[in-house]
Amino acid sequence: MQNHSKENPSARRSKQMLVSALLKLMEKEEFHLITIQEITDEAVLSRRTFYRHFTQKEDILNYHFEAISDQYVQMLMEADDLKLPTISKVLFTFWAQHIDMLRLLHKHNLLFLVLLSMNKQLPLIYDYFKTQRYEFGDVESTRYALAYSAGGFWNMLVLWLEEDTPKTPEALSEIIAKAIRANL
Numbered sequence: 001m002q003n004h005s006k007e008n009p010s011a012r013r014s015k016q017m018l019v020s021a022l023l024k025l026m027e028k029e030e031f032h033l034i035t036i037q038e039i040t041d042e043a044v045l046s047r048r049t050f051y052r053h054f055t056q057k058e059d060i061l062n063y064h065f066e067a068i069s070d071q072y073v074q075m076l077m078e079a080d081d082l083k084l085p086t087i088s089k090v091l092f093t094f095w096a097q098h099i100d101m102l103r104l105l106h107k108h109n110l111l112f113l114v115l116l117s118m119n120k121q122l123p124l125i126y127d128y129f130k131t132q133r134y135e136f137g138d139v140e141s142t143r144y145a146l147a148y149s150a151g152g153f154w155n156m157l158v159l160w161l162e163e164d165t166p167k168t169p170e171a172l173s174e175i176i177a178k179a180i181r182a183n184l
Contacts, residue, residue, distance in 0.1 A: 015053050017043040019064045022057060023101065031057075031108040061110065065117035068098060073121055084149060085177040091153055092160065092169035099166070106161050115154050122146050 007015075021042035025034045039057060040050050054060055072094045079090050095102060105111045125146070160166050167175075 011053065014043075014045060014049050015060075015063055017045060018050060018053070018060050022060045023064075023104065026104055026108060031110060058113070061105075061113055062117065065114055066120075069117045069121045072118070073124060076125060084180060085173045087149070088153065088156070088176040089169050089173035091157075092172045095157060095160075096166075096169060099161070102157075102161055106158070111158065111161075118154075119150065122150060 021039050040047050075090050075094050
């Protein structure tokens with residue numbers, strides 16, 4: 001996990017201003033049409049400041065995703081257990097807090113960037129919870145089980161975003177619990 005809180009406060013503030021500017025611009029303009037100049041103008045920062053922190057606009061999103069992925073991992077670490085219904089409740093509770101951003105990314109066909117960021121967190125999640133690693137038999141099976149569940153959760157997340165009235169995290173957790181019971 002990246003520890004953004006240990007960054008220079010001025011650098012962190014500039015990066016956050018660039019994140020906010022880009023997300024605001026994405027609300028009214030296609031991502032691929034947004035220029036670095038537009039981002040820096042919106043953030044009221046210089047191009048030099050942009051290039052001090054990032055090389056391309058996608059880096060802004062990746063920085064943001066790292067920060068929010070770290071928040072998700074922290075919530076997961078505070079969970080009572082690692083059973084799939086609990087993990088799904090944590091996951092959807094977390095993403096409910098960021099649903100507007102997710103919908104914006106989905107609109108721009110950039111949602112996959114969140115998946116890539118979350119996949120980078122899987123080894124960290126695995127390492128943190130390795131005391132339970134033999135739940136699936138061995139280390140390799142656990143790695144595959146994590147990848148399998150991440151893919152399932154990802155597809156549920158996309159389906160959830162596309163609903164007119166999204167289900168609550170509790171309802172989604174119950175769907176997972178029923179699916180598990182039905183397949184035992």
